Amino acid sequence: SSFVSIGNEKIRLTxxxxxxxxxxxxxxxxxIVNQEFLYYxxxxxxxxxxxxxxxxxxxxRPKTDxxxxxxxxxxxxxxxxxxxxxxxxxxxxxxxxxxxxYRKHGYAEFEWxxxxxxxxxxxxxxIITRFNSDIQSEGIFYTDSNGREMLKRxxxxxxxxxxxxxxxxxxxxxxxxxxxxxxxxxxxLAILTDRAQGGSSMGxxxxxxxxxxxxxxxxxxxxxxxxxxxxxxxxxxxxxxxYLILGNSQLDQSPTTQLLERFTQLEKLLPTWKFFxxxxxxxxxxxx
Amino acid sequence: LPHLSFFRETMGIMQHHDAVxxxxxxxxxxxxxxxxxxALRACGSNTKDILNHLTSGETPQTGxxxxxxxxxxxxxxxxxxxxxxxxxxxxxxxRFILTLYNPLAHSTFEYVRVPVxxxxxxxxxxxxxxxxxxxxxxxxxxxxxxxxxxxxxYELIFLASELPPFGYKSxxxxxxxxxxxxxxxxxxxx
Numbered sequence: 001s002s003f004v005s006i007g008n009e010k011i012r013l014t015x016x017x018x019x020x021x022x023x024x025x026x027x028x029x030x031x032i033v034n035q036e037f038l039y040y041x042x043x044x045x046x047x048x049x050x051x052x053x054x055x056x057x058x059x060x061r062p063k064t065d066x067x068x069x070x071x072x073x074x075x076x077x078x079x080x081x082x083x084x085x086x087x088x089x090x091x092x093x094x095x096x097x098x099x100x101x102y103r104k105h106g107y108a109e110f111e112w113x114x115x116x117x118x119x120x121x122x123x124x125x126x127i128i129t130r131f132n133s134d135i136q137s138e139g140i141f142y143t144d145s146n147g148r149e150m151l152k153r154x155x156x157x158x159x160x161x162x163x164x165x166x167x168x169x170x171x172x173x174x175x176x177x178x179x180x181x182x183x184x185x186x187x188x189l190a191i192l193t194d195r196a197q198g199g200s201s202m203g204x205x206x207x208x209x210x211x212x213x214x215x216x217x218x219x220x221x222x223x224x225x226x227x228x229x230x231x232x233x234x235x236x237x238x239x240x241x242x243y244l245i246l247g248n249s250q251l252d253q254s255p256t257t258q259l260l261e262r263f264t265q266l267e268k269l270l271p272t273w274k275f276f277x278x279x280x281x282x283x284x285x286x287x288x
Numbered sequence: 289l290p291h292l293s294f295f296r297e298t299m300g301i302m303q304h305h306d307a308v309x310x311x312x313x314x315x316x317x318x319x320x321x322x323x324x325x326x327a328l329r330a331c332g333s334n335t336k337d338i339l340n341h342l343t344s345g346e347t348p349q350t351g352x353x354x355x356x357x358x359x360x361x362x363x364x365x366x367x368x369x370x371x372x373x374x375x376x377x378x379x380x381x382x383r384f385i386l387t388l389y390n391p392l393a394h395s396t397f398e399y400v401r402v403p404v405x406x407x408x409x410x411x412x413x414x415x416x417x418x419x420x421x422x423x424x425x426x427x428x429x430x431x432x433x434x435x436x437x438x439x440x441x442y443e444l445i446f447l448a449s450e451l452p453p454f455g456y457k458s459x460x461x462x463x464x465x466x467x468x469x470x471x472x473x474x475x476x477x478x
Contacts, residue, residue: 078474081422096429272388277362
C-alpha cells in the first residue's frame with residue numbers, strides 16, 4: 001500500500017517504500033527497473049608512470065571497480081496534476097531529482113541535479129546514475145556516434161583483437177552523444193541524454209551514465225590542472241535530464257520503440273527556441 | 289552579418305578538441321563561455337528584428353507590407369537561466385508573451401515550463417482560447433542554489449500544441465485575480 005506510482009495510459013512508474021523507482025509498466029509489459037545514484041572514487045596515481053596516472057580531465061580511472069552508494073532511502077514528494085505527474089526525490093544534500101511523466105508522452109523524464117560534490121574527505125568523486133532492469137542483455141548494449149548510427153558494444157570485448165582489460169570499468173566506458181540502449185528478445189530500454197556523457201552497461205540489464213565529476217589531481221596528459229571547477233567558491237552544480245523509453249525490442253520486429261526514441265531525440269536536441277516579451281503596455285487585444 | 293559572423297567564428301573555436309571534450313584549462317573555459325554569451329546576445333538582436341518583421345505582417349524577404357501591418361515592437365528576449373528555472377521577465381512581469389519557434393521540419397508539441405513567482409496566471413493563445421495550465425513548485429534544492437538569484441518559486445506548465453515546422457506560435461500569459469491553491473503533494477509521501 002505504500003508503493004507510489006505516477007504515469008499515464010502509455011507508461012507508469014512505480015516507486016518502492018524506500019522511495020526508489022522499482023518498476024515500469026507500458027501497454028505491452030511490466031519490467032523491474034530501478035534507478036540509483038552512485039559514485040566512483042577517482043584514482044590518485046603517480047603521474048611519472050604511464051600505467052598509474054590519476055583520474056582527471058582526459059581519463060576516467062576509478063580507484064576500484066566498486067561503486068559507493070549515495071543513500072539508502074531518498075525523501076520523496078509526489079505531485080499529481082492534469083498535465084504532469086512528478087516525484088521529487090532528495091537523495092542527500094547534493095543530489096536530488098524530479099521524475100516526471102507528462103500526460104501525452106510515452107516516456108519518463110529524470111531531471112537530476114548534482115553538486116557541489118563534497119571533497120572535504122580529500123577524495124575525488126565521479127557521480128553516475130544507474131538504471132538496473134531485468135532485461136537479459138547478455139553483455140550487449142548500444143551506444144550512438146554523434147547521434148547517428150547506433151554501435152553494438154559487448155562488455156569486455158573488442159571486435160578486432162583479443163582484449164584483456166586491466167581496468168574493467170574504464171575499459172567498458174563509451175562516449176554517449178545522445179543515446180544508450182539494451183534489449184533482449186522481448187524488451188528494449190533506452191536512455192536519451194541532453195548532452196554528451198560517458199556511459200556503459202556494467203551488468204546485464206544495467207545502463208549507467210556519468211553525470212558529474214570533481215577530481216583533485218591532474219592526470220598529466222597536458223592540461224596541468226585538476227578537474228575541480230568552482231563558482232562562487234563552491235564546486236559546480238550540474239542539472240540535466242535523461243529520457244527513459246521502454247518498449248518492445250527490435251528482435252520482436254516492432255519498430256515502434258525505436259521510432260519513439262528517434263522522434264523524442266529530435267524534439268529534445270532541437271527543442272523550441274523560447275523568446276520572452278514584456279507586455280505590460282500591451283493588452284491581450286492589442287497583442288492579438 | 290557581423291553578429292552572425294561572430295557566432296560562426298565562435299562555433300569554429302568550439303570545434304577545437306579541447307572545447308569539445310572539456311580538456312581546456314579553466315581560464316580558457318571561462319573565455320569560451322564569454323564568447324558564447326557575447327555571440328548569443330549579438331544574434332539576439334537579429335532574431336528580435338526578424339520576429340518583429342514577421343509579427344508586424346511584413347514579409348522580410350520582400351519588405352512588402354501587409355494590410356494588417358501594425359506598429360507594435362516587442363523585445364523577444366531569451367532567458368539564459370531557464371536551466372536553473374529562472375527568467376527575469378516571467379518572474380517579474382504581470383503580463384508577458386512567450387513565443388516558441390520550432391526548428392524541426394515537422395509539426396510538434398511541447399509541454400512548456402515557465403518560472404513564475406506566484407500562482408495566479410492564465411495562458412491564452414492567439415484564438416482567445418484559455419489553455420489548461422498547471423502550477424508546480426520548483427524543488428527547494430534548486431531554489432536554494434547559492435548563486436541562484438531568482439524570485440521564481442513555481443513553474444507554470446502548459447501544452448503548446450501544433451507548433452508549425454520552421455514556424456512560431458505565441459502565447460499571452462497574464463496574472464489574474466483568481467486565487468489558486470498552493471500545489472499540495474500526495475498524502476502518501478514517504
